[in-house]
Amino acid sequence: MNKEKITVLRWFDIVILTIILIGQGIVNSTLLYLDMLKNPVVPYTGNGVEFSSLQNYQALANQLVWLFLACLYLLFRNFDFSVWFKKIRLTAWLPLQTIGIFLLIALAMDIFHLLTYQFANPAIPSLPGIFSKLDLSLILYSLLNGFYEEIFFLGICLTVKPEYQKWAFLYSLIIRFSFHTYQGLGAAFGIGILMGSIFYFLYKKMGQKNLLPFFLAHAIADMIGLSIIFYFWQ
Template sequence: MNADNTRAADQGLAGIHILITGAIMFGEFLWFSSSAWLSVETYAVTAYSDTDNFQMLLFQTSRLTLALLYLYYVAGWSIRRLSWGITVYATLLGIPIFLALGLGQDLVAIVLDGLQGAPPNPTEGTAPSPEDVPVATQLVAPATAGGWLLTIGYALLNGVYEELFLVGIVLAVRQDWRVAAMVASVLVRAGFHTYQGLDIAFTMALLGAAMFALYRLIGKLWPLMVAHGIADIVGLSVIGLVYGILGES
């Protein structure tokens, strides 16, 4: 690590380092998502196969390694500077954070569905059948124990991967770049979800703003990463989770 770079990093990361790190970690995701959106193709992803999860785990691990090497050797900055807060309490705190974010997402979805004239939910007071529940909210469980381990492992990696950059690294930027970096982070989070439609992208933008607010409140990254990991396992929808459980019972 270069001493001059280290002294500069003590004052915060330069905007160019945030830009390059973001390109390393999210450039291909943004390209895929934007291409799908511009071609008017949206994908309702409900579950990934074990092969998909394994390939993505390898891909994101390689990109994360490359990004961290760049930050350490070129920018003179280490993720040890971040406030991680990895404790049992912080891990458990991820659960209510997930529930709060999931309910918030459900509320946004209800409002957007109402504005778009979407069909009503299943009859109140009855357990919905799988046919009544939108495909995007159904809980699809892995078929094997190995599949569960792979799903959980990749979900946790993805939670760390996204929140590390979109909250942690972004907020390590120099003070005069911070607002611009936060706006860019929200747009990036929305941008790599456009393949699922603009309503999902808009919801993800709100989620990005909520993550910054939660980090300001909690001051630790780990609970946000855990909450994100839970959402990647069961879906960011408390209503969808309940429907999925009821559908299995």
């Protein structure tokens, strides 16, 4: 007799999936942050970390392994994946939604940088400099990473009973913050708390839930950085 598929996750499911998908990132980010404290550098502004093509492909392969393990766990739990599949949809509004979400979080991060870095954001290069660094490895990794992170934060973390969603949201902010600390606490706050909150509230306000524009907006941010103002105001 087939066991009935589950459509919501329990607290221990969230914790186990956090360990599988985000655990390595939290450990590495914490170690890098501690190393940063020992060897202070110019404060990080949110767009200055660069990786080689090889590192991008290695990160992509690493995430595929963790996604496979997470899928195995969910299969073991007899989870109904259609809960998420029906929220990943191609629509006529997708391009506008994606660009709108990206512009909103980029502008929010610019304002955050203005307030916290005293009107200076030296790590952000010019637009020609950004696009000249785009290559296949970065595009592929950004697309996967956009899916990887947001399927966890907006998919997994919110697939709980309605009465627990606010707690799951707060948990997701803490986790999002914790594996961005390698960029500095300021950037981790901006990405983890500010961007995470905007994504959550935009997603909750959607009439017909669609995760795809959030995946893509996140991917764009990974490719070109989270800024609008500073690309034109150097």
